[in-house]
Amino acid sequence: MLLLALDTATPAVTVALHDGERVLAESRQVDARRHGELLLPAVDRVLAEAGRKLDEVSAIIAGVGPGPYTGLRVGLVTAATFGAALDVPVHGLCSLDGLAHASGLTEPFVVATDARRKEVYWARYKDARTRLTEPAVDRPADIADQVAGVPAVGAGALLYDSVFTGVRRDAPEHQSAGALAELAAAKLAAGEQLPPPQPLYLRRPDAQVPANYKVVTPK
Template identity: 85%
Template sequence: MLLLALDTATPAVTVALHDGSRVLAESRQVDARRHGELLLPSVDRVLAEAGLKLDAVTDIVVGVGPGPYTGLRVGLVTAATFGAALDVPVHGLCSLDGIAYAAGLEEPFVVATDARRKEVYWARYADSRTRLTEPSVDRPADIAGQVGSLPSVGAGALLYADVFGGVRADGPEHQSAAALAALAAEKLAKGQEMLPPQPLYLRRPDAQVPANYKVVTPK
């Protein structure tokens, strides 16, 4: 087994290789505006560090979000392209689950990432491997009663520390493909089902067709 994991659902452009037992190489660069520019060089970098070629990959793992539309689709399209070119399966995982796994907590806690528009993407967990709620997008003030008393990790929790009362400053802020790959390796080894590689946006993209858009056709 050789898993190529990637995620662009957060400001981190992150890629990792995992052989089913351990992480062989990882790259992570935090830049919310350069997902498309940074992703493929990151793939090249981890392959070179591991001394492997792309055709050695047996599975692709991709974070499906939730995340902003533009950044998220970069990773999903790249994963789908690699899967088709290599004729290997593409597995999806909730990006919040990767952050939860990296947190390593064995008590109830919350993962929250920055959704912009003064909102967060978030979910509650029983432990680092067990999500209790479906991912949601909300204004922090609207969920204060659900998250305020629990430990929390992620950029969203740090950004709204007045609401997320138990922020763990030592926890992961953004996604790590190494954690995503390790979680996927565990699930594959146990025969557990994963998500299809389809985007989990939770809301419509910022760009919209104007309401009074006029179609002009040639005469």
């Protein structure tokens, strides 16, 4: 088994290669505005570092968010393209799950990423492998009573540390494709069914058709 994992749901453009036992190579660059520019060179770099070829990949793992529309679709379209070109399965995993797995925590905690608009994407976990709630998007103040004093991981928790008072500054801030691949490999080895690579947007895109838009057709 050779898994190619990638995630662009957060400002981190991250790619990793996993052979079913360990991460062979990983790349992570934090730049919220250059997902499209950085992703394919990162794939090339990871393959070169591991000394493997793209046609050796047996499955693609894609982080499905939640995340902003533009960044998230870069990773998902790329994953789908690789899957079609290589004729290999493409699996999805919640991006918050990757951060949770990277934390290694064994106690209940929350993961929160920056959703912009003064909101966070977040979910509650029993431990690093077990998510208890569906991903949600909320203003930190609206969930303050649910997260205050609870261990918290991620850029959203760091950004709003007056609400996420249990923020773990020693835990990863951004997504890691290596952690995502490691989690996927463990789930596949256990015979678990991974979800399809369908995006978790949770809210409408910023660009919308104006309310008073008029269609002009030729006479």
